[in-house]
Amino acid sequence: MGMTMTQKILAAHAGLETVKAGQLIEAKLDIVHGNDVTTPVAVKEFNKIGVKEVFDKKKVTIVPDHFTPNKDIKSAEHCKIVREFANEKGVENYFEVGQMGIEHCLLPEAGLVVPGDVVIGADSHTCTYGALGAFSTGVGSTDMAVGMARGVAWFKVPSALKFVLKNKPAKWVSGKDIILHIIGMIGVDGALYKSMEFVGDGLKYLSMDDRFTIANMAIEAGGKNGIFPVDEKTIEYVKEHSDKEYTVFEADDDAEYDGVYEIDLSSLRPTVAFPHLPENTKTIDEVGDVDIDQVVIGSCTNGRMDDLRIAAEILKGKKVNPKLRVIILPGTQNIYLQCIDEGIAKIFVESGCVFSTPTCGPCLGGHMGILAKGERALSTTNRNFIGRMGHPESEVYLCSPAVAAASAITGRITSPENI
């Protein structure tokens, strides 16, 4: 019996000819990653083990991005623990404020993840790097600690769901709409413990930024990882960003899947997830009148150049509705600079948006845009759970950057087609 793409990568890293779904293995790690929320706990656990050094100074990455620039004294203390650990252990890929970006925008941009890698990260959206044809999954702090000590992690080999993406999506349909559509279709536990493999002729219409967005939200369907085959666009991206050697893995023709879904991208519409689960999706045509108080554009899901360019295209020469706060956060310092070079920063500021330094901030209700009781946000982020962006009685609606930008002008959830 053949193996899925994920199974092939895991087998190669476990030193095995073949693996099958359900098998428990120990696999070698190419990157072990953490942020300012999860790394302090990992440092505490690492110190309990009793090893002096991390397994490989180049293969540990730490990005303080959640509550940074430090939002309060406790967060500052956490960042201090992380900074001191990185310095003491000689962690080469520690990114201080000023270099840091949102972790899952930054690591691919910095060329740290390439096709065929096995990556664990103490952040659930570590699954983002599946866009590059890597096996990449979120874990907790204890796994990060052991990963840093030994360079290995235990895995239960996942079975897989195959998503065959066909045809060309319409102008205002992006990677975000595709993944929201899929989550709406299979539910927030539809891919529980499984890989989500995205294939099909529709991939040629999806930019790397679209693919990062899709892989990023595999976790919102319960998936262990999301993964894309390596094609010309992947190779072009990797050559531009990385000197690391990479390996291309392909699923076997006779690989087994628990389910196969065919999706006609040309039939999809801009899609919005209503509170309080990402599976509560409606197309833009079914939304009705939903007034909003705040718009957020950014995050590890939608803080990349494609996202900010399309938002700027819509906001150019327009003004934000005066009853709204619109907060736009670029994913990395390079994206920030690119926005300045292309005149996008000017468009945002002139239209009345906040345009600020990279941070996860409002996405998880950390800082930089917390909601009061009864307030409603429309956001390009990834979760709309109860209390996610602030008060437990506030609401978050999830959408693409295009829908967010269009709605920023009108003050209610709006299709970009109507601007």
Next chain:
Amino acid sequence: MKANGTVFKYGDNIDTDVIIPARYLNSSDPKELAKHCMEDAIHSTVNFVDNVKDGDIMVAEKNFGCGSSREHAPIAIKASGISCVIAKTFARIFYRNAINIGLPILECEEAADDIDMGDNVEVDFDTGVITNITKNKTYQAEPFPPFMQDMMAAGGLIEQTKVKLGLK
């Protein structure tokens, strides 16, 4: 080994933001986290923090612990005194975090359907038998594979790693 306690019952898709809201993640102190455990479970009829006692048991329906990878979630539950979490299914990162830190969890659909808030329940970890003393019923949970039993017997992933590295 057995656990016995009063049940706190929850529904589907209890996410990690409900278990421990991100506004408290500027601390990693288990006692501090426990003070805010289940704070945003605003639809629950019973306040968790005010009523939980050592040994109590948490029961939920499907996809318990979905969302973020924050280990603060199982840490907060464990530090609250909860001896075991039973659910129909667990989100995968929560599942691995719970095993790694030694918080006992069991998957059992029948128990999750049948057990109500406030029931007195006993769990036998060796056999996977769950006894609902209030309702005088028993349920059989899926036993852990030997790999995970070994890890839990060692006291979690860190202790097991020490043994593997000859540091214990």
